[in-house]
Amino acid sequence: MAIKQQALGRSKVALKLLKHAAQLDPNNAVxxxxxxxxxxxxWDDVKENNLNSRQSRVSxxxxxxxxxxxxxxxxxxLVAAESLYARALIENPQYxxxxxxxxxxxxxxxxxxxxxxxxIDQKVARFYLVPESNPGLRLVKIEHYFQHIYHxxxxxxxxxxxxxxxxxxxxxxxxxxxSLQEQNEVLGLDAAFRFLNTTLLxxxxxxxEVNDLLELHRRVLSFVDLTEAGRFRKxxxxxxxxxxxxxxxxxxxxxxxMTWVNSEEAAELHPxxxxxxxxxxxxxxxxxxxxxxxxARLLMNLILMRVGFPPAIIRKEDRHLYYExxxxxxxxxxxxxxxxxSKF
Numbered sequence: 001m002a003i004k005q006q007a008l009g010r011s012k013v014a015l016k017l018l019k020h021a022a023q024l025d026p027n028n029a030v031x032x033x034x035x036x037x038x039x040x041x042x043w044d045d046v047k048e049n050n051l052n053s054r055q056s057r058v059s060x061x062x063x064x065x066x067x068x069x070x071x072x073x074x075x076x077x078l079v080a081a082e083s084l085y086a087r088a089l090i091e092n093p094q095y096x097x098x099x100x101x102x103x104x105x106x107x108x109x110x111x112x113x114x115x116x117x118x119x120i121d122q123k124v125a126r127f128y129l130v131p132e133s134n135p136g137l138r139l140v141k142i143e144h145y146f147q148h149i150y151h152x153x154x155x156x157x158x159x160x161x162x163x164x165x166x167x168x169x170x171x172x173x174x175x176x177x178x179s180l181q182e183q184n185e186v187l188g189l190d191a192a193f194r195f196l197n198t199t200l201l202x203x204x205x206x207x208x209e210v211n212d213l214l215e216l217h218r219r220v221l222s223f224v225d226l227t228e229a230g231r232f233r234k235x236x237x238x239x240x241x242x243x244x245x246x247x248x249x250x251x252x253x254x255x256x257x258m259t260w261v262n263s264e265e266a267a268e269l270h271p272x273x274x275x276x277x278x279x280x281x282x283x284x285x286x287x288x289x290x291x292x293x294x295x296a297r298l299l300m301n302l303i304l305m306r307v308g309f310p311p312a313i314i315r316k317e318d319r320h321l322y323y324e325x326x327x328x329x330x331x332x333x334x335x336x337x338x339x340x341x342s343k344f
Contacts, residue, residue, distance in 0.1 A: 014038055015039070018031065018035040018038050021034075021035070029088040029091045029095045030088075032085075032087050032091070032098070033088045033101065035084055036081040036082070036084035036098075036101060039081040040077065040078060075112045078108060078109060079109050079112060081101075082101075082102060082105040082106055083328075085102035087328070087331075089102065090333065113339065116342055120342060124308065128308070146162065146165060146169065148301075148311055148313050149165055149169065149186060150162045150166075151316050152294050152313075152314070153182075153185050153189060153294070154316035155293065156185075158182050158185055159182060160182050160186060164178065181224055184223035184224050185223070187223045188219060188220045188223045188224055189220060189294060191220075191223075192216050192217075192220045195215055195216060196298055196305075199212055200302070200305055207258075207262040208258060210254050210255060213254070213258070213282075213295060214230045216295055216299070217229065217230050217288055218230025221291050231288075233287065233288055239286055242284075242286075242330050244285060244286035245285055250285060250287045253285050254287055257282065260278075261278050261299075266278075271304055271307045271309055272341060274303055275304045275312070276334075276337055276341040277338070278303055282295065282299055297312075300312065312341060312344040313344055314341075315344075318340075321340060325337040
């Protein structure tokens with residue numbers, strides 16, 4: 001039905017039908033590829049329409065400005081299309097149509113990804129042009145700190161509002177109508193972030209060690225569960241449709257993770273790529289019974305802050321996409337998760 005609609009030139013209807021089909025059968029390589037092709041066509045159509053509608057203006061522009069105009073065409077659909085081809089190949093590595101489509105789109109998407117990281121570098125550079133004496137800068141940093149603790153806890157289900165989180169941090173007095181555990185989660189993450197800041201004093205050349213992660217985790221749970229705080233889990237756990245590695249493998253896997261974090265291979269990556277990969281690798285191992293997500297986000301921000309990047313805040317409103325991109329990483333394509341982190 002969708003293919004017939006597309007043949008009739010009803011691309012919007014076809015796209016809607018294919019999205020519905022992908023929801024019903026999300027592991028079907030044929031459907032995933034067809035949806036990718038529909039998104040790619042939509043991207044081509046938008047690009048063509050934009051260029052045609054400005055043809056008279058383009059003729060008067062320089063080659064440089066013309067290239068800039070072309071690159072300003074929204075990229076989301078092409079990125080999504082290439083990701084669907086990658087997903088189709090995870091489901092069926094022999095599917096030739098997906099292979100051909102990915103081979104065509106991947107170089108363009110890689111250019112998009114690299115340009116996005118360059119844009120972030122430029123924003124960070126502009127941020128450091130603001131003098132430390134600027135009175136607004138300190139207020140922004142304080143608010144950013146409250147936001148980080150609020151959202152990191154809220155993602156895990158904590159129901160305190162931002163104002164209540166700020167009140168707990170500023171007064172250390174219990175908020176009425178909320179559980180002590182939720183308020184203790186705020187204090188724990190505050191303690192962990194303070195430890196992270198002292199870790200930064202070691203300098204960017206000092207390795208991040210497994211013990212640093214254990215100390216971060218110990219503080220995350222320090223007001224909630226002292227029995228498990230700073231300790232690896234001892235039994236198998238199951239997280240939705242992901243089965244983390246066996247408990248007896250955790251010490252070795254964590255050693256390997258931190259060896260990679262401190263390696264030349266990791267250092268050659270863009271800081272956002274390195275931080276996002278470290279985050280994903282940690283939650284994939286799932287070394288603790290509780291506090292894995294908060295500890296992974298702390299590790300991610302430790303890596304970013306060591307090289308001068310501000311900490312990334314993953315907002316509770318983006319919780320669904322956060323977990324969806326982690327799920328995609330677990331089955332073989334970590335790039336959507338890196339793109340997700342790069343937006344923060």
